Amino acid sequence: MNTETIIFDESDWVPNNPRLPVLLYRDVFADGGPRDFKSRFATNGWTGIWTNGVFDYQHYHSGAHEVLGIARGSATLLIGGPGGRAFEVAAGDCLVLPAGTGHQNLGCTADFEVIGAYPKGQHADIQTSVASSEMVAKISSVPLPDADPVKGPSGFLIEKWR
Secondary structure (H helix, E strand, C coil), X not given: CEEEEECCCCECCECCCCCXXXXXXXXXXXXXXXXXXXXXHHXXXXXXXXXXXXXXXXXXXXXXXXXXXXXXXXXXXXXXXXXXXXXXXXXXCEEEECCCCCEEEEEECCCCEEEEEEECCCCCCCECCCCCHHHHHHHXXXXXXXXXXXXXXXXXXXXXXX
């Protein structure tokens, strides 16, 4: 599994996260284990698990970090707001977006499916406008997860976010 970290500065009206990088995991299931993001996320303490896609408009969450596991298909996702970076993602890839990070689906295959989740006790709100100073403070104070959604208590997230 290849991993990458990316820090995004504020982009137009999207605040992004001033201290935590986006984490990109490529080919999570290369080790031959079961291709099941739901079980992996649940085992590692991530909750509110859902199955869907990614909205086709730019948005961010002020009250939660979010993991997006690409279960099927492929897509081009714009991460980091209007001035962010487009990523090609495919089944087996995974993104962890710190609170405040903009994301948008620019186009996808018909079978595109995402498994998403949040650290225990966190819930996503959908923000589509400029962040107030109170919201920026909220983003900065969202607690760090106890475990990496992919690798657990000793995973890449723990190394890069602590």
